[in-house]
Amino acid sequence: MSQNAPQQSPSAAGTVRASPNHDATAPSDPGPSGRSGGSQRGRVLVGLALALGLALLLAHGLLVRAQADRGAERAQRKSVVALLGLTDLVQRAGGTGDAVGAVVAGWPRPQGGAARVIAFSGIKLEASTFPEDTGDKVAPRRLSREEKPLYDRGQRLRAAVETNREEGGARKSEVESETLPSGGRLLSAPVEVDGQVVGSVEWFTPVLTEVDPISWTPALLAFLLPLAGCVAGVYALSRQGARVAVAAALFAAGLGGYTVYSLRTLDAELRETEEAVSAELRTRGETAQKLMAAHDLNAEPVLKPGVWDADAMRRPLGQLTDAGVPDAGKLAVRGAQVRGDAGKALGALGVLGLAVLLFIGMGALHRTVATAVEFRQAYAYVAPAMVGMVLLVFFPFAYGITLSFTDANLYNSSQPLSELWIGLKNYTDILGDFSFAKTAADGSLVFNYLNFYYTLLFTILWTVTNVTIGVTVGLLLALALNVPNLRMRPIYRVLLILPWAMPNYITALIWKGMFHQQFGVVNHVIRMFGGEGLAWFDSPLTAFFTALATNGWLSFPFMMVVSLGALQSIPGELYEAARVDGANRWQQFTAITLPALKPALVPAIILSVVWTFNMFNIIFLVTGGDPGGSTEILVTQAYKFAFERYRHGYAAAYSTVIFGILLIYSMVQNRMSRATEAA
Amino acid sequence: MALFSERREGISHVPLHIVLVAFTLFTIYPILWVVSLAFSGKQSLAIATLPENPTFWDRLRAVTPWPEQFSFSNFQSVMTDQPFAKWMLNSAIISIGTTVVGVFLACTAAYAFSRFKFPGQRTGMMAFLVSQMFPGTLMLIPLYIILVQWLGLGSSRLGLIIVYATTSIPFSVWMLKGYFDTIPKDLEEAALIEGASVGRIFWSVILPLAKPAVAVTALFSFMTAWNEFILAATFMDQETMYTAPVGLRFFVGGFSQQWGYFAAGSIIVSVPVVFLFLFLQKYLVSGLTAGGVKG
Numbered sequence: 001m002s003q004n005a006p007q008q009s010p011s012a013a014g015t016v017r018a019s020p021n022h023d024a025t026a027p028s029d030p031g032p033s034g035r036s037g038g039s040q041r042g043r044v045l046v047g048l049a050l051a052l053g054l055a056l057l058l059a060h061g062l063l064v065r066a067q068a069d070r071g072a073e074r075a076q077r078k079s080v081v082a083l084l085g086l087t088d089l090v091q092r093a094g095g096t097g098d099a100v101g102a103v104v105a106g107w108p109r110p111q112g113g114a115a116r117v118i119a120f121s122g123i124k125l126e127a128s129t130f131p132e133d134t135g136d137k138v139a140p141r142r143l144s145r146e147e148k149p150l151y152d153r154g155q156r157l158r159a160a161v162e163t164n165r166e167e168g169g170a171r172k173s174e175v176e177s178e179t180l181p182s183g184g185r186l187l188s189a190p191v192e193v194d195g196q197v198v199g200s201v202e203w204f205t206p207v208l209t210e211v212d213p214i215s216w217t218p219a220l221l222a223f224l225l226p227l228a229g230c231v232a233g234v235y236a237l238s239r240q241g242a243r244v245a246v247a248a249a250l251f252a253a254g255l256g257g258y259t260v261y262s263l264r265t266l267d268a269e270l271r272e273t274e275e276a277v278s279a280e281l282r283t284r285g286e287t288a289q290k291l292m293a294a295h296d297l298n299a300e301p302v303l304k305p306g307v308w309d310a311d312a313m314r315r316p317l318g319q320l321t322d323a324g325v326p327d328a329g330k331l332a333v334r335g336a337q338v339r340g341d342a343g344k345a346l347g348a349l350g351v352l353g354l355a356v357l358l359f360i361g362m363g364a365l366h367r368t369v370a371t372a373v374e375f376r377q378a379y380a381y382v383a384p385a386m387v388g389m390v391l392l393v394f395f396p397f398a399y400g401i402t403l404s405f406t407d408a409n410l411y412n413s414s415q416p417l418s419e420l421w422i423g424l425k426n427y428t429d430i431l432g433d434f435s436f437a438k439t440a441a442d443g444s445l446v447f448n449y450l451n452f453y454y455t456l457l458f459t460i461l462w463t464v465t466n467v468t469i470g471v472t473v474g475l476l477l478a479l480a481l482n483v484p485n486l487r488m489r490p491i492y493r494v495l496l497i498l499p500w501a502m503p504n505y506i507t508a509l510i511w512k513g514m515f516h517q518q519f520g521v522v523n524h525v526i527r528m529f530g531g532e533g534l535a536w537f538d539s540p541l542t543a544f545f546t547a548l549a550t551n552g553w554l555s556f557p558f559m560m561v562v563s564l565g566a567l568q569s570i571p572g573e574l575y576e577a578a579r580v581d582g583a584n585r586w587q588q589f590t591a592i593t594l595p596a597l598k599p600a601l602v603p604a605i606i607l608s609v610v611w612t613f614n615m616f617n618i619i620f621l622v623t624g625g626d627p628g629g630s631t632e633i634l635v636t637q638a639y640k641f642a643f644e645r646y647r648h649g650y651a652a653a654y655s656t657v658i659f660g661i662l663l664i665y666s667m668v669q670n671r672m673s674r675a676t677e678a679a
Numbered sequence: 680m681a682l683f684s685e686r687r688e689g690i691s692h693v694p695l696h697i698v699l700v701a702f703t704l705f706t707i708y709p710i711l712w713v714v715s716l717a718f719s720g721k722q723s724l725a726i727a728t729l730p731e732n733p734t735f736w737d738r739l740r741a742v743t744p745w746p747e748q749f750s751f752s753n754f755q756s757v758m759t760d761q762p763f764a765k766w767m768l769n770s771a772i773i774s775i776g777t778t779v780v781g782v783f784l785a786c787t788a789a790y791a792f793s794r795f796k797f798p799g800q801r802t803g804m805m806a807f808l809v810s811q812m813f814p815g816t817l818m819l820i821p822l823y824i825i826l827v828q829w830l831g832l833g834s835s836r837l838g839l840i841i842v843y844a845t846t847s848i849p850f851s852v853w854m855l856k857g858y859f860d861t862i863p864k865d866l867e868e869a870a871l872i873e874g875a876s877v878g879r880i881f882w883s884v885i886l887p888l889a890k891p892a893v894a895v896t897a898l899f900s901f902m903t904a905w906n907e908f909i910l911a912a913t914f915m916d917q918e919t920m921y922t923a924p925v926g927l928r929f930f931v932g933g934f935s936q937q938w939g940y941f942a943a944g945s946i947i948v949s950v951p952v953v954f955l956f957l958f959l960q961k962y963l964v965s966g967l968t969a970g971g972v973k974g
Contacts, residue, residue: 371798377877378795382803385788385848392845393810396821403821413828480699486692494957495703498710501956503906505924506945509931510709513938519724521712521742528738553709561960614814617908621928638816643913648820655817662812 040363041234041243047360048230048247052223052254055353059255060219062345063262066338067214067269074273075205077309077317078280079187080175082107083203084308085284087189090117092297095191095198099295101127101139106291108284112184112206117191118143118154119199125150126199154200157190161197170313177312183207189314214265222258226250244361251357252350259346263339270335274319274326281305281324404653410646426653449629450637452657459613459633462547466612467605469552474559475597481560482567493564500557508621511550515622540630543623547631551618555611559604566600567593606669610662634658711744716942720750724938753943763944765919766926770948773839773922774904781844781900785851786893790881792852793859794867804856807849815909818846823913834917842914843904851896858892859885895962902952902959923948 086107093099096119104115104127116128116139125147128139143151153176160172177187184206191199233246285305292299305324307316319334321327359365372379404427406420436451447454477496481489499507514521515536523533536542570592578588616635619625625632625640632640638658642651715726727741757763791797792804822842832838862885870880886893908924915921921929927948930941956963 375795375797378791378797378800381787381791381795381881385784385852386803388784388841388845389807389810389848392822392825392842393813393818394806396818396825397810397813399821399825400817403824413824477702480695483692483695486695488696492699492703495707497957497960498707498953501953501960502710502949503924503952505906505908506713506927506949507709509928509941510713510945513724513931513941514709514712516724521726524738524742527733528735528742553706616815620909635814635816638814639819639909642816642820642823648824652817652820655814655820658814659812659817662814666812 040240043363043366044234044240044243044247044361045227045230047244047357048251049227050360051353051357052226052251054356055251055255055349056219056223056258058349059258059262059346060214060216062342063265064214066266066342070266070269070273074276075185076177077273077277079177079185079203079205080310081277081280081284081305081308082109082205083175083187083189083201084310084314085288085305086115086203087191087201088303088308089288089291089297090191090199090201091193092292092299093295094298095119095193096121096124096126099297102295103127103291103297104129106287106294108287110205114204116150116202117199118150118202119191120151120154120158121198123151130204150200150202153188153202154190154197157188157200158197161190161192164313170315173312174314175310175312180204218261219258222254222261226254240362244358247361248354248357251353255346255350255353259343262346263342266338266342267335270338271326271331274331277309278320278324278326281309281320284308285324400652401656403649404656406649408649408652410648413648420649422649426650427657429650430653430657447630449632452654455632455634455637456661458544458631462544462615462619462633463609463612465548466551466555466615467608469548470555470559470608471601471605473552473556474561475563475601477556477560478563478567479593481564496560497557499554500561502554504554505617505621507554508550508618511546511553512622515546537623537626540627543626543631547618547622550622551612551615554618555608558608559601562600562604563597566597570596602673610665613662634661708744713942713945715744715746716938717753717946718749718751719746719939720748720752722937722939724936753939754947757940757943757947761930761940762919762921763923763926763940763947766921766923767947769836769915769920770905770923773836773843774901776836776840777843777847777904778897778900780840781847781851782893782897784844785848785855785896786886786889787881788848789852789855789859790885793856794864804852807852811849819909819913822910827914832914834915834920836920839911839914839922842910843907844900847900847903851900854896854899855889855892858889862888895959898955898959899963902955905948905952 086104089103089107090100093103095117100117104117107115109115109129114128114130116130116133117126118124119126123143125133125139125141125143133139157174157176160174163172164170164174175187175189177185179185184204186202186204188200188202190197191201227250230247230250233250234243237243237246282305285303288303288305291297292303306320309320309324310316319327319330402417405423406417407422407425408417408420412420430452433451434453435448436454436457437445437447440446449455480486481492481496515523517523517533517535517537520533520536522536527533534542536546574592575588578592583591613633614635615633616639619631619633619636620639623631625636629637629640634654635658638651638654641647641654645651712726716724719726725741726744727737727747729737729741733741792800826838826842827833830838832841866884866888867880870884875884906924907922908928911922912925912928915925918929923944927941927944929935930937930944
């Protein structure tokens with residue numbers, strides 16, 4: 001939408017230059033210093049405005065989001081400190097009794113905040129400062145039926161603690177936090193006394209907006225100052241290249257300035273967060289000391305407020321020292337990390353914006369729009385199909401290629417591809433592994449059926465044998481059917497085409513049934529003549545034979561039809577003349593029939609090679625790669641890697657290699673056909 | 680006339696007929712086999728049950744494609760007891776949807792490629808051609824991720840229609856463009872002088888003239904979608920959303936051995952496409968051998 005802007009007012013003259021068909025717009029051009037000069041200036045300005053505006057808008061959005069994240073982190077960490085501090089005191093009070101009530105009452109709460117303690121023994125509400133727990137519901141009391149979720153949550157925490165302890169790891173959350181419908185947050189932690197979870201502490205904080213809104217002023221300044229500079233520069237300079245260069249420099253300055261501001265804000269925010277948490281920690285630590293003294297709580301082990309600043313597994317975050325002071329070294333590390341991420345995002349924005357600027361400024365947009373308008377009818381007719389193809393064929397193709405450089409699988413599909421990037425490793429794994437066979441102890445050759453080169457060799461063998469069978473049988477049948485005055489030729493022809501007409505997955509399943517070891521027709525015939533039935537799918541050779549029989553059966557009709565068509569177009573006079581010249585039948589065949597067949601048969605063979613190479617259904621449904629993947633062809637192997645072993649990235653690389661092979665094949669074939677045409 | 684050209688009229692074709700009949704019997708044997716399973720009324724793979732110590736003749740009976748007794752029960756129960764009718768319906772909806780969407784898009788695109796000269800024309804045609812070389816499995820993985828994981832179109836007819844329609848476009852465009860090229864331009868020029876718009880010319884001059892080609896293209900699209908197995912097997916993992924091919928495999932794949940249902944279902948599914956194919960094959964051969972490499 002916005003990219004069409006320069007079309008409208010300042011640069012109509014550009015359109016005129018690009019496409020003479022639009023003379024109508026020329027008189028309305030008010031350009032003061034010649035047509036093209038005015039439009040080119042406008043282009044640079046619009047380009048800068050768009051690029052910088054877009055980049056700054058996105059950068060501002062990113063900053064606001066980072067700020068909100070930081071605010072949420074600060075609130076969460078402060079709440080966790082309060083919760084775990086209180087839990088610490090409750091544990092020291094033994095988890096039950098009057099001291100617990102006193103500690104809960106004495107623990108400072110934010111405006112509208114509240115805490116409660118649940119004890120599992122007796123299913124009791126041990127202490128509570130929630131407004132609803134007053135009057136006849138004042139703690140301590142037994143939990144009512146409606147309050148069962150509180151007890152359940154405590155039990156869940158106990159289960160989590162025990163699981164983590166058993167596994168010696170940290171898999172389940174030991175601090176639950178949830179956002180209530182009111183917007184406030186409720187956190188809960190388990191109370192452990194003598195290694196047993198005996199209850200839970202819950203801590204409620206109302207909605208806290210600790211985020212300072214980010215002002216628009218810096219972004220606006222970073223936008224307007226370069227733009228003003230650009231207006232001056234555009235009129236001062238006469239060469240378009242120089243104007244665009246100035247605009248690009250100003251764009252970099254504007255975005256760079258805003259980047260510096262963003263990074264500084266982020267840094268300050270980070271420091272502020274640590275200080276806020278640290279302050280919270282220290283005040284709560286002091287309060288805890290006072291409460292411990294006042295209620296004569298267990299002073300062993302020594303109170304360490306630093307551990308209250310913890311994650312959901314109650315592991316200390318380590319951002320603060322044990323005394324609760326920000327750790328300068330760790331702060332620096334974290335700051336660098338945050339700055340790195342932000343820098344990367346802003347760098348990408350810069351590249352994007354610069355591309356927009358150059359695209360508009362150098363007039364490429366102009367030309368594109370002009371072309372689109374000039375040929376709008378043609379494009380309108382092509383567009384729907386093209387859009388569909390781009391979205392569902394070319395984009396997936398590109399995505400597949402990208403995937404081939406990653407370690408994507410079923411379990412990490414939620415992560416961005418950039419984190420799974422492993423470069424060319426898939427390709428080196430596939431193409432660099434030459435161990436496709438080794439000599440076993442008894443001297444026989446053992447193949448590694450998962451190896452790429454084994455499968456490639458097998459696929460080539462499969463393709464060559466199939467095409468040979470198809471061409472031979474098809475050609476012989478065509479010659480037989482081409483005998484003049486043959487009766488019932490149409491009937492033979494229709495019946496012999498049937499294998500091609502049948503859906504090939506049905507053919508495959510039929511043949512799989514016919515090769516069944518016990519009831520299959522093929523084994524019946526073998527037994528009929530006194531032989532033993534074979535377990536066809538137990539050895540690579542016989543399994544290969546079943547697939548070959550199936551595919552041979554369904555592929556000869558194509559060759560037959562093609563050859564028959566070509567044979568019938570040979571004029572009979574040619575043979576008459578040959579006979580007059582005394583040529584025998586074989587000479588007639590090689591001198592007349594074969595050359596006449598060639599133009600039809602060669603494309604058919606080329607096509608048939610690709611079909612057989614990619615003949616997924618037959619292999620997949622007849623042998624399924626049995627035994628042990630020995631009869632897998634490349635495409636079925638790629639499928640198995642993707643959908644049975646779930647190695648999407650590896651399978652994508654495998655498929656890309658297949659695509660490369662097909663590409664080379666078609667290029668070679670193209671060159672050869674061109675060479676034969678020229679000869 | 681070729682290898683056998685010295686046979687004159689009056690010379691017997693009997694030896695040739697014997698060879699041809701034998702080979703034809705061998706060719707149609709699997710089809711007869713599946714037909715006799717379908718009418719056997721049983722689920723077994725065997726045409727006849729063998730006695731304890733089978734003789735040569737017992738075994739010959741077991742391979743003769745003629746059921747022991749005729750019964751329509753397999754056809755009846757595959758359509759009523761089994762969800763096969765539902766799978767056929769899925770296949771029909773998907774194939775018709777694919778045909779309508781695919782052929783419409785292909786018609787407009789082929790018309791533009793045939794009648795207009797515009798920048799990107801050659802590139803576009805080449806892109807269509809090259810896309811035919813993308814191996815199915817390379818497309819399958821990203822399509823699976825995009826349609827199933829991102830768009831949540833797994834086990835939905837719409838997802839399959841979209842994929843089939845777009846993948847059928849290049850072949851249809853090439854077929855239709857070839858035909859549009861043969862329609863003389865005089866007709867359009869006459870209409871243009873009469874003041875008709877390009878859209879009107881397309882709808883009321885070109886399309887009616889191209890009806891046979893459009894029909895053939897449509898039938899091909901339908902047949903391709905009707906016979907497709909891999910994409911359907913990958914995308915449709917709910918049993919109620921299977922297409923007929925996936926369903927047929929379900930009968931005899933894995934540990935399931937319902938060969939009677941499979942045979943009856945195969946016949947129901949194949950009969951229309953076999954006739955369609957016999958009708959269309961002459962167009963197919965010329966279209967394919969002209970189009971070069973197609974995977």
